[in-house]
Amino acid sequence: MIQPQSVGVVAPQRAHFAEPLPLRSGNTLPEYELVYETYGELNTDRSNAVLVCHALSGSHHVAGHYADAPNSVGWWDNLVGPGKPLDARKFFVIGVNNLGGCHGSTGPISINPATGKPWGADFPFVTVEDWVEAQARLADRLGIQRFAAIVGGSLGGMQALSWTLQYPERVAHAVVIASAPKLTAQNIAFNEVARQAILTDPDFHGGDYYAHGVVPARGLKLARMVGHITYLSDDAMGDKFGRSLRHGKAIYSYDVEFEIESYLRYQGDKFAGFFDANTYLLATKALDYFDPAFEHGGNLPAALAPATADFLVVSFSTDWRFSPARSREIVYALLHNQRNVSYAQIESDAGHDSFLLDDAQYHALLAAYFDRIKV
Amino acid sequence: MSYRYDYEVITQWIAPGEKVLDLGCGDGSLLKHLAEVRQVQGYGVENDPDKLLACTRNGVNVIQMDMEKGLAGIEDGFFDHVIMSLSLQAMHNTQGILAEMLRVAREAVVSFPNFGYWRHRQSILNGRMPVSESLPHQWFNTPNVRFFTISDFDALCEMNGIAVRERLAFDEGKLILDEPNFLASVAVYRLGRGG
Numbered sequence: 129m130i131q132p133q134s135v136g137v138v139a140p141q142r143a144h145f146a147e148p149l150p151l152r153s154g155n156t157l158p159e160y161e162l163v164y165e166t167y168g169e170l171n172t173d174r175s176n177a178v179l180v181c182h183a184l185s186g187s188h189h190v191a192g193h194y195a196d197a198p199n200s201v202g203w204w205d206n207l208v209g210p211g212k213p214l215d216a217r218k219f220f221v222i223g224v225n226n227l228g229g230c231h232g233s234t235g236p237i238s239i240n241p242a243t244g245k246p247w248g249a250d251f252p253f254v255t256v257e258d259w260v261e262a263q264a265r266l267a268d269r270l271g272i273q274r275f276a277a278i279v280g281g282s283l284g285g286m287q288a289l290s291w292t293l294q295y296p297e298r299v300a301h302a303v304v305i306a307s308a309p310k311l312t313a314q315n316i317a318f319n320e321v322a323r324q325a326i327l328t329d330p331d332f333h334g335g336d337y338y339a340h341g342v343v344p345a346r347g348l349k350l351a352r353m354v355g356h357i358t359y360l361s362d363d364a365m366g367d368k369f370g371r372s373l374r375h376g377k378a379i380y381s382y383d384v385e386f387e388i389e390s391y392l393r394y395q396g397d398k399f400a401g402f403f404d405a406n407t408y409l410l411a412t413k414a415l416d417y418f419d420p421a422f423e424h425g426g427n428l429p430a431a432l433a434p435a436t437a438d439f440l441v442v443s444f445s446t447d448w449r450f451s452p453a454r455s456r457e458i459v460y461a462l463l464h465n466q467r468n469v470s471y472a473q474i475e476s477d478a479g480h481d482s483f484l485l486d487d488a489q490y491h492a493l494l495a496a497y498f499d500r501i502k503v
Numbered sequence: 504m505s506y507r508y509d510y511e512v513i514t515q516w517i518a519p520g521e522k523v524l525d526l527g528c529g530d531g532s533l534l535k536h537l538a539e540v541r542q543v544q545g546y547g548v549e550n551d552p553d554k555l556l557a558c559t560r561n562g563v564n565v566i567q568m569d570m571e572k573g574l575a576g577i578e579d580g581f582f583d584h585v586i587m588s589l590s591l592q593a594m595h596n597t598q599g600i601l602a603e604m605l606r607v608a609r610e611a612v613v614s615f616p617n618f619g620y621w622r623h624r625q626s627i628l629n630g631r632m633p634v635s636e637s638l639p640h641q642w643f644n645t646p647n648v649r650f651f652t653i654s655d656f657d658a659l660c661e662m663n664g665i666a667v668r669e670r671l672a673f674d675e676g677k678l679i680l681d682e683p684n685f686l687a688s689v690a691v692y693r694l695g696r697g698g
Contacts, residue, residue, distance in 0.1 A: 472567045
């Protein structure tokens with residue numbers, strides 16, 4: 129055993145793909161770039177690669193930090209590194225920013241070669257399946273025929289699941305965390321509120337706000353505030369903020385009074401300062417559209433029949449956005465197909481956000497699972 | 504890895520390649536054994552985080568579930584055998600889980616400690632709750648919540664229309680043929696749907 133360590137200084141890499149990518153929507157992306165990071169070394173058999181798929185607001189920057197910014201720690205740094213559950217001494221770990229993203233891969237802020245201007249609202253809709261296709265091409269480029277594991281939480285878990293259906297032979301293990309085989313109506317409803325906040329912001333300009341030198345920051349802030357409420361549990365929010373008043377008593381104002389208001393506004397402003405509104409719209413639609421059982425008349429066991437990977441499915445007790453019941457749907461559908469599957473429901477008070485935290489039981493389970501994977 | 508002599512009996516009743524569900528599978532050692540010697544497609548059920556972790560380390564499929572609430576989600580007749588090894592006495596919903604076991608599997612295999620074992624009776628006569636190889640806990644820390652004998656279980660099966668297809672009784676590993684309710688510390692049953 130070694131003390132868990134950071135992977136240290138990392139640098140993003142870029143891959144350009146000149147071959148057009150046909151999309152689920154019927155559109156085609158003529159060419160594109162993916163930005164990605166890797167940690168650890170690909171072994172000589174090329175059998176130790178692990179793909180980490182990001183969720184709604186994530187990126188390729190999974191672990192480590194950039195040389196010029198010691199605080200730029202990757203979003204899943206507590207999971208990935210030497211001696212950490214996803215051990216970078218054993219595995220070659222890849223993080224990739226998805227198409228339509230705003231962290232360097234081709235997306236709405238990129239220049240549309242046909243017009244010489246940012247894609248903006250013209251950027252085609254992208255789905256979980258499209259992301260998997262793009263990731264598969266990156267895997268081809270890196271010489272990885274079969275992943276030891278594909279891992280993701282939330283929307284990232286949907287990508288891991290979709291991989292096992294689109295490319296069953298290329299996935300040995302899928303780790304699907306705080307995810308779902310499809311969104312519920314309530315979940316789509318939250319996404320729609322977030323989208324309406326952005327779409328109705330006067331600074332949205334039909335998605336072409338880049339040309340106007342503005343961003344729909346108010347809408348994006350509201351979208352993030354709504355999202356944040358759903359990522360936390362009632363208990364966690366109560367424990368953290370309760371009814372704490374900034375001034376100790378009511379001052380009868382619409383300025384911040386309750387601390388939860390301060391927190392949500394801060395989180396919303398911070399997010400609106402770096403994230404692209406068009407990317408947010410696209411990613412929420414990708415979430416809504418994901419439903420592998422749809423083509424099978426809603427029969428999830430039939431939809432998951434092609435999967436041959438071994439699965440670990442994990443949920444969190446207080447996650448009401450992607451509840452344990454949604455994870456169990458995946459588990460029972462895999463069981464129906466006699467696939468190797470394990471399922472754990474982690475006791476946590478942190479709601480959906482739990483998947484990003486380093487709960488001891490959760491990380492011990494992931495460490496044990498990754499440790500068993502043969503490379 | 505723990506290993507118990509009732510595993511040998513259970514293994515004899517499992518055919519190669521079966522689908523097996525082990526309720527209260529602990530660290531998964533029975534399933535691992537069955538995978539090795541019977542090539543079963545096995546799944547364990549546990550609700551204790553430490554045991555889930557142990558199963559994961561042993562490379563055994565394990566599904567977290569509260570068995571007290573039944574086996575909802577598992578299809579009727581999906582499994583060839585469902586096993587509950589030395590766990591029935593630790594469950595409140597005795598009749599519910601027996602019905603669920605025979606719903607999801609063709610046959611159920613159940614083993615439990617016999618509270619009617621003569622050493623246990625002797626202990627009670629001496630005024631103390633029994634502590635033995637088959638009942639290793641003290642009264643104040645035992646996970647067991649149901650205290651029953653082989654005769655009690657036979658009566659329950661008859662009352663619930665459960666067919667006892669085979670019953671083997673043991674005294675610390677030795678097969679007991681006569682007076683099992685008095686001389687056996689552990690019983691292993693093979694059960695089916697009656698009628």
